[in-house]
Amino acid sequence: MTRVLIVEDDSDIRAMLARGLEAEGFSVGVAGCVDDALTSARDEAPGAVVLDITLPDGSGHDVCRSLREGGYPGPILFLSARDEVRDRAEGLALGADDYIVKPFVFDELLARLQTHLLRRKESDQPRTIVTAGKLVLDLNIRQVSLGDATARLTPRESELLALLMDKANQPVSRGDIFDKLWAGQGGLSLNVVDVYVGYLRTKLSDFVRFGGPVIVTVRGRGFMLDLRGQDFRH
Structure with a gap:
């Protein structure tokens, strides 16, 4: 009541x-x-x-x-x-x-x-589906898909991808990513961001042939999920 x-x-x-x-x-x-x-x-x-x-x-x-x-x-x-x-x-x-x-x-x-x-x-209500362009992330089962291509993610990988998808085509700094995903966890440094970005790049590599997104490093500004491929937009 x-x-x-x-x-x-x-x-x-x-x-x-x-x-x-x-x-x-x-x-x-x-x-x-x-x-x-x-x-x-x-x-x-x-x-x-x-x-x-x-x-x-x-x-x-x-x-x-x-x-x-x-x-x-x-x-x-x-x-x-x-x-x-x-x-x-x-x-x-x-x-x-x-x-x-x-x-x-x-x-x-x-x-x-x-x-x-x-x-x-x-x-x-907690989000269960995150979308960016044609990329779809199901947070319940931690699976990202683009057309027929899919990849399973770990909990932290799915959190990182959701963050990048929310800011698609905009750079997100290492510090902001670290603060949102790893703040308060002792013994970790900003390098953990680079490690998990590397994991995500590997898992998204099969999507590239479908015109899918890539995670690019923006010098001095952080990482960006780039959705600007012609095939991916349309």
Whole structure:
């Protein structure tokens, strides 16, 4: 059950929202000021926050800023009587997902909340397939394919290839690769990047005859998955 934190100083609106969301199957927490909102967010870890801007001890902007700076990942929806474009822009710039103007229709707020929760759920799903041009990497079985050609990879090889595919045709420095894949593992140096790039080059060598990608060394800048072969692009 998803918990929604309602931050609203108007007790009537707060109660109406709580009743409506509970009727739709949500668990609800409430707060009427900045301090209570931040305490509830910390202690209850809500899945979403519905947030007024005008609060007795500060601004909903302060709540939104604090939550995002603290790494809060859930949807934040502003609910405010302020309807100027600059108010909406400021709220969204602080990291809010939506801005709903009072007076509002509960069904619209509910629909927007559910949409943002669904989007977050989908974005939290781990990737299983990575593509770059016609190159396809299945992270579940650690297999890369191009047409009928396939190659099986080790876990670390598949992580490295996924990184290069995400930055296809752009150089990625040794340092960035090392930080993403080997940071915190003692006893290793940047040379481990060169070793694994060598492994990948060997496994991708059969793809070259199909116009497949090559991993090139860009002097002074790192490594790049080059997808610019005519056959591979088309």
